[in-house]
Amino acid sequence: MAKVQVITDSTADIPKDLVEKLGITLVPLKVHLEGQSYLDGVTIEPQEFYRKLAESEEMPTTSQPSPVDFVEAYREAAKDGETDIISIHLSSSFSGTYQSALLAQSMVEDEFKVTVIDSKTASYAIGMIVVEVAKAAQAGHSLDECVAVANRMIEEEQVYFLVDTLEYLQKGGRIGKASAMVGSLLNIKPILSIDREGVIFPIDKVRGKNKANTRIIELLKQNTVSDRSYRAGILYTDNREEAEKWAERLQENIPSLEETVFAEIGPVIGSHVGPGTVAVVLAPVQE
Template sequence: MQMNNNRIAVLADSCNDIPQELMDKYHIYTLPLMINYKNASYRDRVDITPEEVYARFQEEIPKTSLPLPEDIAAMFKKIKDDGFDRLIVSSISSGLSGTCQALKLVADGIEDMEIVVIDTLNIAIASGFIALYAAELIEKGFDFETVIQKTQAAVKNATILFGVASLEYLIKGGRIGKVSGILGSALNIKPIISCNDDGIYDTVAKVRGRKQSIQKMIELTREKLGDHKNYYLAVCHGDAYTEMLGMKEQLQDLVAGAKIYVEGQISPVLGVHTGPGLLGIGIMLLED
């Protein structure tokens, strides 16, 4: 792994949903969460793909778990051995997962590195954008303190919007948060879900039916971006590739203008909690 001059590394957990080519480009390390079936455990995105998780849903909906403390410690050691003594970690929301707390606990016990864990209060690529932003700042040569300060300040500028085909997986996984409209499924009411200021799932809009759900997400994205010219953008899916492409088609002008554009399938762990049929949009506003 190529080193940057000021010897700062970036680590993101696997639910940051950063595509491999961007991990490689920005030299971002990744730490997988775990997917646990009755008879075997798999590392998120390493030993199991989203497709495999969806295909097995009929026989078993697996559980998910945090990276083990020893795996976190081993990752920190690897980064140190690669020549980095300062590390910024982008973690998915503490309101949705114990990952952030686990990272902080292990980091507190490491004495030969400066490690700052950033609670992105977000999920999926909206968390990944924080890691990418930190990596861009490091590439520009900012010192450690400035990178931390700017990255921490950027947390409020990242947003995820998503809709699911069914709320049953969020309910089963205990991740329903403040999402109301559970009883709306009979009326085909589809909530648009985001993370609130506490990093917990909340409903930002309710619409009737799938088509309206997609249109509402696009409308909210355009509202959020307004006249901003400097932004990251992502479209993502969980076992709904064709619909994602249709959504992207309607966002072509924004895709073309994005400083970083990302598309793809969410991580297996996130797929467990949202089920097949997820569509989402990630946005991050940058300083103009």
């Protein structure tokens, strides 16, 4: 049976130790700021990006990898032969990255097998899917079995996030249905999520961050069951201390929480959500 190699893009925001441990291949997107272009997570790291963002008067922009970038990654992954590839990417509603990967798939289809999956989500919500698939691949599961893990994760993940300002989502054109939430009401915090089509939408709105945090915990608890264990991802930008407080609250409120991973939101996703963003991803442990 062919081994399975897992490929994703840099917007999965997977901690570097997990990338190395699980042998995951990352194809970087680009971020453009103050006339400079950077490879996400390669030539610019999150902390440097948020520092530059704070000093800049311009909004950053981003761009997707080319099909050739993916072809190179696929051929490198398959160079030893007997390799199937599963390629999992940023929601097609946010970026053309998935389409680039599909084009690359068509360019190598006579050489080896590539399955491309639209995660319909972003940041470590993709990363959590990729990590579980990579664990299955390392355990010797087939391509079809790895695809099944990915599809279950996509269906079962919960994602909620808070942004300090909707300005970045608005100007980046990624706000989708959340545009209805934009208004001048003082201290109203929209709780945002990503629907099954990969589109950002407001799931609720409350006054103040503390109430928003409490409401997210309520939503998570409503959608968990007592006979399953869970894994969480806490996503943050320039606010690690806030992420650590979130982890404590989750541990207190989700007794069956088995693992929590801290994931720093990288420059590309950070360009669209802005500093001060925090997010929670929760998914059942895959059996």
